[in-house]
Amino acid sequence: MSTVRIPPVLRETTGGSREVAVSGETVSAALDQLFVEFPPLRDRVTEDGRLSPFINVYVNGRDVRYAAGLETAVGDDDTIILLPAMAGG
Amino acid sequence: MTIKQPPAYREVGVEVARSLREAGYRVIDVREQTEWDEGHIPGAAHIPLGEVAARIESEVPDRDAPLLVHCLSGVRSARAAATLTSLGYGTVVNLKAHLNDWRLGGGAWEEPPPLLSPTQRRRYSRQILIPEIGQPGQRRLLDARVLLIGAGGLGSPIALYLGASGVGTIGLVDDDVVDESNLQRQVLHGTDRLGMKKVDSAEQTLHSLNPETHVIKHEERLGADNVERLIADYDVIVDGTDNFDTRYVLNDAAVKLRKPVVHGSIYRWDGQVTTFIPFEGPCYRCMYPTQPPPELAPACEVAGVLGVLPGIVGLLQANEVFKLLLDTGEALAGRLLMFDAAATTFDEVRIWRDPACPACGEGASTAERTGALSGAGSVE
Numbered sequence: 313m314s315t316v317r318i319p320p321v322l323r324e325t326t327g328g329s330r331e332v333a334v335s336g337e338t339v340s341a342a343l344d345q346l347f348v349e350f351p352p353l354r355d356r357v358t359e360d361g362r363l364s365p366f367i368n369v370y371v372n373g374r375d376v377r378y379a380a381g382l383e384t385a386v387g388d389d390d391t392i393i394l395l396p397a398m399a400g401g
Numbered sequence: 402m403t404i405k406q407p408p409a410y411r412e413v414g415v416e417v418a419r420s421l422r423e424a425g426y427r428v429i430d431v432r433e434q435t436e437w438d439e440g441h442i443p444g445a446a447h448i449p450l451g452e453v454a455a456r457i458e459s460e461v462p463d464r465d466a467p468l469l470v471h472c473l474s475g476v477r478s479a480r481a482a483a484t485l486t487s488l489g490y491g492t493v494v495n496l497k498a499h500l501n502d503w504r505l506g507g508g509a510w511e512e513p514p515p516l517l518s519p520t521q522r523r524r525y526s527r528q529i530l531i532p533e534i535g536q537p538g539q540r541r542l543l544d545a546r547v548l549l550i551g552a553g554g555l556g557s558p559i560a561l562y563l564g565a566s567g568v569g570t571i572g573l574v575d576d577d578v579v580d581e582s583n584l585q586r587q588v589l590h591g592t593d594r595l596g597m598k599k600v601d602s603a604e605q606t607l608h609s610l611n612p613e614t615h616v617i618k619h620e621e622r623l624g625a626d627n628v629e630r631l632i633a634d635y636d637v638i639v640d641g642t643d644n645f646d647t648r649y650v651l652n653d654a655a656v657k658l659r660k661p662v663v664h665g666s667i668y669r670w671d672g673q674v675t676t677f678i679p680f681e682g683p684c685y686r687c688m689y690p691t692q693p694p695p696e697l698a699p700a701c702e703v704a705g706v707l708g709v710l711p712g713i714v715g716l717l718q719a720n721e722v723f724k725l726l727l728d729t730g731e732a733l734a735g736r737l738l739m740f741d742a743a744a745t746t747f748d749e750v751r752i753w754r755d756p757a758c759p760a761c762g763e764g765a766s767t768a769e770r771t772g773a774l775s776g777a778g779s780v781e
Contacts, residue, residue: 320671321697321704330744366693370750378753393750395737396697397689398666398673399645400554400706 314390316346321396325352334392339369340382342392357394368395410482410493415506418469418496422509426469426494427461429453431481435519436473440512442503450477453484464489471496471503516540521613525567533729539567543613545726548572548635550623550651552599554711555641555665557589559719564607564614568726571607572617574631575599586708623647628654637725638662639718641711643700645692652677652685656760661725665718668699670707670743672714675733675752676721680761682734687755687762710742 313333318326326332332349336342347354357367362382369376370393376384386392413421422428428445430437437447446460450472461468468490472478475497482495496503504510516536522529525539534542545568549556552575563571577599579590587599594602600618607614619631623642628650632638638660640651648664655662655677662677664685677684717738724730739748756762 320668321699365691366689366697368688368750373748373750375751375753393748395739395750397645397693398668398671399648400643400667400700400704 313388314342314386314392316342316392317394319394319396319398321398322353322356322394325356326350337386338382339371339376339384339386339392342386343382366396369393370395409486410495412475412479412495412497415496415498415502415508418471418494418498418503419506419508421467421469421494426467426492429457429460429468429470429478429481429485431470431472431478438513438515440510442471443509443511448481450481453481454488457485457488457490461490465491467492467494469494469496471500474499517543521567524611524613528566534727538727538729542567542723542726543569545637546570546572546635547637547639547722547726548574548632549639549641550574550647551641551643552587552589552603553577553583553641553643554586554667554706555715555718556603556639557587558712558715559639559641559722560589560603560607561610562716562719563722564611564616566723567611567613568722569613570615570617572619572631572635573600573603574619574621574623575603576620576622582702586706586711588712623651625650629658632658632660635660637722639722640664641715641718645695648685649692653760655679656684656686663718663721663725665714667706667710667714669705670710670741672710672717672740672742673737674714674717674721674740675737676725678732678734683752683754684758684761686760687758688737688752690755690757690759707742710740713742714740 313335316332316334318330318332323330332346334342334345336345343357357364363369371384371386372390428442430441430445430447431450431453433449448456448460468485470478470481470493475495478495482493485493517539528534529536529539547563547568549560549571552560552573560571579594579597579599579602581595583590584592589606590599590602598620600620604616604618607616621627623631632654638655640648640662642648651662656679659679664677665672665674721733724732735752737750737752757764759765
């Protein structure tokens with residue numbers, strides 16, 4: 313199982329959960345499983361089946377845009393970070 | 402009856418001393434630091450009288466080396482000469498004359514421009530002790546110009562610590578007034594400042610903390626029309642704003658004028674910090690190419706924010722500023738640091754320069770790239 317970190321602005325869609333354990337061997341599969349559990353997340357994280365341009369996804373600290381995108385491999389014990397831009401100051 | 406031993410060192414006047422120096426005698430100046438700083442004989446070793454016994458050996462290991470010691474009038478140096486003789490230095494000569502006579506007689510003299518005043522040396526002494534800073538580093542801080550966008554949650558701790566540490570010029574861009582709901586975290590301001598312009602309140606606080614800080618108040622809202630004028634004259638820009646509009650406008654202008662931007666943002670219990678150095682590392686648009694809709698990032702007045710969070714995140718930003726100004730340490734360039742106050746954890750992700758970045762990438766508009774590459778800080 314890998315872990316998905318839910319950013320603060322999206323936690324209302326996960327009932328307040330900060331981390332969710334998922335299985336799935338790619339980012340896409342892991343996210344699909346997450347969306348089954350928390351359906352409102354899908355529209356916040358993806359646009360027409362692609363990653364939203366406003367949210368960056370990191371696997372173990374690496375931006376998947378510079379790896380294989382949604383097909384980037386995810387292993388056991390990996391951490392997926394969903395990171396929308398944050399503006400407050 | 403005791404017989405007084407003659408001193409084992411010689412005493413000479415100005416003219417003989419000059420010829421001895423020219424003949425290769427090592428000059429030892431035993432005056433205090435402040436006297437030395439005002440001027441000294443070129444090539445002299447400076448060892449204050451109280452430190453002669455402890456430091457002479459590392460300065461002059463060879464006990465056969467001929468030494469010419471002096472102070473201001475020849476009294477302190479006589480004691481130093483006696484000490485040196487008792488330590489086994491064989492050829493010790495004391496200049497028994499006033500230094501004014503040395504100078505009037507054409508003796509070599511140099512007056513280095515003082516890096517710091519005595520007051521500054523006292524005020525910043527704990528920082529000057531750090532090897533990476535010292536007096537030259539403190540001088541750099543005093544000569545530095547840092548612009549803070551926002552004198553609110555993040556801007557407060559940043560301004561306080563930059564000012565206290567002796568960053569010489571702090572510009573503040575803010576068009577807001579102090580509101581009661583600010584006081585839980587915006588520690589530049591106080592209850593007696595309600596309704597006051599934040600730039601005025603900030604100036605008062607900073608001057609009471611450090612009268613030497615030069616505060617430049619820009620009582621305006623940063624926008625596309627004024628951003629280049631505002632940032633052109635500063636070395637480092639600190640982004641502590643509360644909305645996407647300002648962050649994108651600032652990023653694009655900073656890339657164009659090649660100004661480093663220390664970025665901080667906060668939300669409830671979470672904060673992010675990174676440093677954007679144009680063309681050396683990624684910029685804000687490399688991370689997020691297009692501006693998100695405002696609902697994705699509610700401001701503090703909508704979402705709430707823990708009082709200590711801007712303190713912690715702001716001081717991480719201030720720390721970045723110091724490293725940039727002192728050109729030391731590892732900047733957070735290409736690294737986004739994330740702080741979770743609820744869990745008390747720090748995480749870091751790598752951020753990359755995007756070759757397709759609309760601001761700093763290969764496809765950026767020619768005008769912008771030319772401006773950026775020239776590095777010109779032109780002002781309308």
